[in-house]
Amino acid sequence: MEAIESAASECKKSEIEVANGERTMRKQGSPSLQGEPPGEALSRKPITARELARMLGVSQSAVSRAFTPGASIAADLRKRILKYAAEVDYQPNAIASMLSKSRTNIIGIVVSDMQNPFYPGLIEKLSRSLQRIGLQSLLFNITKGSNLEEQLSALRRYNVDAVIVISATILSGSTLSWATEGRPAILINRVIEDTNLSCVACNNVEGARALADHFYQQGARRVAYVAGLSHTTTNRERQNGFVTRIAELGMTLSAQIEGREYSYYAGRKAALEIAARKSTDAIFFANDILAIGGIDALREEAGCRVPDDIFVAGFDDIPMAGWPHYSLTTFRQPVDEIVRVVVEMIEGDTSALLRAATVIRLSGDLIERRSTGVEPKAR
């Protein structure tokens, strides 16, 4: 439990007040450091395995083995070492361990867009799952436009054990291959042909078809598609799946808006274009953020009622899609499943990932909500 700080307490530290670029600085002296529990020297440098070993009169190897599960060491010796290690607060230096084992326990996570709420959620779950099995996440936030190879060069030098790419956009296959050279790599929600990269993705075609079916069942006949980033695989699959299915059902594709980005404002803009033509019963947006922008624009600018005048559906099922105000029908990506599969792939024989690039498709769920005229069961 965290201590509740007194609400009335004034800030006692001297502060650096900054206002509009001007700043006045004052610093406070360092608070006294309390000594280590076992009266050890309060040097800032952590203790090493050798020192620990010498103190105990054993070899450094023994210490190493004590911390290595399955190593050849007597149970009582191990216990003695671990106990003493805990007392003097010794922990094996991960860096040194990486060097000798040539395994870092670090997974590189390449991201390019944290604005779409779908990604932070995914990253959060992913990094937590990885942590749970002792892997850390090194974040590579790449910026569109500037030199990608330069941005990813660190990815190579840091010897990450594997790379997970969450960026739906950017990054050509060749750049990625270069960056991950010799390392297992997994793309999430992105499929690249002709590389030795594995992919885990939602079955976008299935989802798009399910939404087309749903529109049909709800009575829509003239439907529109609003693209995200046109050339991304996710967009293409959703688009193809949707367009194909509505053709099968004999529905009319009343409009199809090309997209330059997955964003709220792009959704608004597309929705207004479609509404202006007054020939559409239902719009399928390539993802939820677009759809949410679309709903707002339809209701507030186009004067349409959703769902009374027009249906709207998205894709992903981000938290906002469930908000009562939007209550957006969407196709839920199986985030937990995606995370599970990715972690399994990494946990398993990683070298196998290199030998055979695997593509895994996961099924999602159609989530019916008010934006297509369905009264949802719960929030």
Added chain:
Amino acid sequence: MEAIESAASECKKSEIEVANGERTMRKQGSPSLQGEPPGEALSRKPITARELARMLGVSQSAVSRAFTPGASIAADLRKRILKYAAEVDYQPNAIASMLSKSRTNIIGIVVSDMQNPFYPGLIEKLSRSLQRIGLQSLLFNITKGSNLEEQLSALRRYNVDAVIVISATILSGSTLSWATEGRPAILINRVIEDTNLSCVACNNVEGARALADHFYQQGARRVAYVAGLSHTTTNRERQNGFVTRIAELGMTLSAQIEGREYSYYAGRKAALEIAARKSTDAIFFANDILAIGGIDALREEAGCRVPDDIFVAGFDDIPMAGWPHYSLTTFRQPVDEIVRVVVEMIEGDTSALLRAATVIRLSGDLIERRSTGVEPKAR
């Protein structure tokens, strides 16, 4: 430019189809690897400085120096080494470098909540700024509840150069001190007394007061406060600043809702409680997500018009606050400035951070929008 994949292409890879837990697997053989440009052996292990040196007939030290800015080495030798290194695709092994320099160039970023859109934005900017100066971000996504020390033990073993804590909640000062032991640590938007931790925060009191003033100017006299997590410093400061200022202005505090979380639904709930009493002109929510939930609930459940019947303001200025549908008056946190200051602190003499825990307060800006009856200039 990225190649545009043909929209009609079928997925040619064999796939692992997964539906509802059942899966069928087939793998494809690995694509042929093209050899390295300079005809080097296509072994997966990267070349080392020693090998490179031997090939060039120089010492390993020379190679190391060629890659070390400011090292004592002749310009032409350096050029020759770098040129050849580029040819054989040599890059210094970061792990080995860490071990000998005892500097990792890795910054630990501790987060606990990526749901609030404010944080992903901050993390994104932060990690990009760090990358720009050659620092990588190791993400520690801590989970409420479970053993924090265990979750943060990696933070110690990985010898990160510094720690940035973005979690507004969780984490007692003592746990943090333990985790960052001997390392510079910077808290963002959180002030902890009596530790050697530095803090960079928005001037919450100033912001809350500004919003109180704004309410007053707009004609509100009976105002309410909706707390986020009650015991967090951000909440306390905003609450105190606001309550104090409205007292100074002679306004009435018509309601004050305690909070258990910073979330959309908490905002809805609080708004409904306040609306039920029908005695409030304006509500200040501890952050934007709460406020946005509040607006939705007021409009859709309580039947109030915002801003006609009641004003609403938030804090942070997340992207959604600017959306036309919400057009939320809020106090913008100086994110860029925060990032700049944090990076400067880390870039500068980091050991100074340890000696003197510094607190920096940055000013934000009042953003007036329609939720308090102001017509904003632009989107």
Added chain:
DNA sequence: CGACCTGTTGCATACGGATGCAAATTGAAA
């Protein structure tokens, strides 16, 4: 009682670069 096997332990070295120090080279000053 000796050969043998299993289970422990320590020794020595590897992992890949960084760096203090001394040797070597160059240039300049005397």
Added chain:
DNA sequence: TTTCAATTTGCATCCGTATGCAACAGGTCG
């Protein structure tokens, strides 16, 4: 031409842990 300083370069060693190998201990079996 000689001497001294400045600049380069290489050698050796260190960073802290992991691990192959040999040595050794204790116990079993014949």
